[in-house]
Amino acid sequence: MKELSLYILDIAQNSLKAGAKNIKIELDIDHSKDLLTVIVDDDGCGMEKEFLQKVFDPFTTTRKERKVGLGLSFFKELAQQCGGDAKIESKKGIGTHVEGTFKISSVDLIPIGDIPSTIISLIISDSEVEILFVIKVDEKIFKFDTVEIKKVLDGVKISEPSVLKWLREYLTENLKCVMEV
Amino acid sequence: MKSIEELEKIRRETLEKVNLRKDRNGIRITVGMATCGIAAGARPVMMAILDELGKRNITDVVVAETGCIGMCKYEPMVDVYIPGQEKVTYIKVDENKARQIVAEHVVNGHPIKEWTISNVE
Numbered sequence: 001m002k003e004l005s006l007y008i009l010d011i012a013q014n015s016l017k018a019g020a021k022n023i024k025i026e027l028d029i030d031h032s033k034d035l036l037t038v039i040v041d042d043d044g045c046g047m048e049k050e051f052l053q054k055v056f057d058p059f060t061t062t063r064k065e066r067k068v069g070l071g072l073s074f075f076k077e078l079a080q081q082c083g084g085d086a087k088i089e090s091k092k093g094i095g096t097h098v099e100g101t102f103k104i105s106s107v108d109l110i111p112i113g114d115i116p117s118t119i120i121s122l123i124i125s126d127s128e129v130e131i132l133f134v135i136k137v138d139e140k141i142f143k144f145d146t147v148e149i150k151k152v153l154d155g156v157k158i159s160e161p162s163v164l165k166w167l168r169e170y171l172t173e174n175l176k177c178v179m180e181v
Numbered sequence: 182m183k184s185i186e187e188l189e190k191i192r193r194e195t196l197e198k199v200n201l202r203k204d205r206n207g208i209r210i211t212v213g214m215a216t217c218g219i220a221a222g223a224r225p226v227m228m229a230i231l232d233e234l235g236k237r238n239i240t241d242v243v244v245a246e247t248g249c250i251g252m253c254k255y256e257p258m259v260d261v262y263i264p265g266q267e268k269v270t271y272i273k274v275d276e277n278k279a280r281q282i283v284a285e286h287v288v289n290g291h292p293i294k295e296w297t298i299s300n301v302e
Contacts, residue, residue, distance in 0.1 A: 001220050010219050017248070063215070063249060071216040117228050124227065125214060125246040152188045156195050159244075161235040166191045168228075170183040177182065 001074065003113025004038065009121055010071040011040045011098050016126050017062075018044025018096065023122070027112070027135045029104065029179075035084075036102040036109070043095040052090050075100055082106035112179075116171035119144070120164055127159040133171075135178055142178040144171060198240055208242045208287055209262040215249035221256035222275065229276040230259070233283040242287060255298065261286055270298040 001007055008025060015023045020042035028037040047055065054060045058073040075098075076086040084101035102109050115133075122131055123146065133144040149167070150158055157163070212218070212227045227244065234242055252258065255272035259282060262268050269292045271282055278296055286292050294300060 006219050006224065009214075009224060010216050013214055013216075013219070013246075070220075074216075114224075117224050120231070121214065121224050121227055121246070124231070124244055148185065149188065152185055153192050156192045160195050161231060161240055162191055162195045162198070163188075164231060165235050166183075166188065170185075170188075173183050 001110075003111055005113035005115045005118040007071075007075050007078070007100075008038060008040060008115070009118040011075065012042075012118070012122050013125065014071065015040065015042035015044050015096065016122070016129060018042065018046070020044035020095070020129060022130045022132070024132045024134070025119075026133075027115070029135075029137045031104065031138055034104050036104050038100045038102070040098045041095065042097075046092040046094050046096055047090040048092055052088065055088055056086070072098070078102075078108070078110070081108040115175055116168045119171060120168050123158055123164065123167070127157065135175065137178050140178045142174050144174075198238075207264045209245065209260075210242060210283075210287065211245045211247040211260045211262075213249065213256055213258040214246035217249055217253035218256045218258065221253075221273075223257040225276050226257045226259065226274050226279045229279040230283055233280045234287075237283070237288065239283075239288070252298075255301075258298075261292070263287075263290075271296045272298050272301065 012023055012025065022043050024039070024041040026039040051060070056073050056076045058070050072088070079086040079100040079102055083103035083106050086098070086100040088096065088098050090096040119131060119133055122129070131146045135142050146158060153163065210230055212223050212230070214223050227246070230244055234244070247260070250258070257274045259271040259274045259279065260268055261271070261282065269286065271278070274282070274296070282293060
């Protein structure tokens with residue numbers, strides 16, 4: 001995959017499959033520490049300890065259509081290539097926390113990519129789920145919370161095409177503003 | 182710069198449109214969004230479908246995601262369900278194809294047979 005935002009979408013799709021009602025996505029870019037941190041946190045069904053130990057193994061999956069699951073193993077591989085690492089914490093019935101770290105200066109680091117499209121895709125995937133997205137770039141911070149959006153929408157569905165179009169533009173503009181150096 | 186306050190305007194406009202329309206057709210479009218689908222380019226396909234529906238002011242079509250159905254080499258895959266008709270599965274869809282599927286199949290009612298799974302089976 002060519003963008004971090006696609007890895008994030010993939011991990012968050014796992015959260016949806018796990019029945020999450022709330023997903024928190026956090027991007028933390030700290031230039032002074034040369035560190036990019038990606039966090040996906042959910043309140044899905046969580047994993048058994050036994051499964052958790054082998055979750056980064058590409059031959060581990062819950063899916064029935066095929067025997068390999070590549071998402072998390074790719075994520076870990078990329079993080080390690082970029083001088084960082086990935087870890088996962090999960091409790092059965094409570095939720096799962098995935099965290100990846102990357103050196104910003106690493107030549108192997110791929111672009112963050114189209115985060116707005118990732119968030120819109122998640123909203124389409126399940127408009128009931130609440131998504132909190134936080135991006136921190138050094139001193140600057142931008143927060144996006146579907147709970148807040150739904151309050152304003154007051155009965156109009158968040159999945160209406162006109163709303164999604166506006167949300168995408170809103171996210172794009174605000175992200176650009178935060179990411180500007 | 183866009184702010185949340187602007188959303189209120191979108192809400193009012195959308196509400197008017199929603200009141201005007203009746204859910205007459207119940208058309209459903211699904212995009213495969215498992216790891217295989219995402220890696221093959223499902224996300225831009227979904228964005229293109231949304232954009233095309235938006236441009237044409239079509240609001241009564243449901244766009245949704247689906248998981249992996251075990252035919253990863255044919256991803257990105259898009260299903261179009263029209264009530265009373267058989268489901269049509271498109272394979273190896275890209276942004277351009279996605280837009281044409283919306284125009285030809287969803288709007289005009291003519292499935293594009295060359296791009297469907299039945300063409301390879």
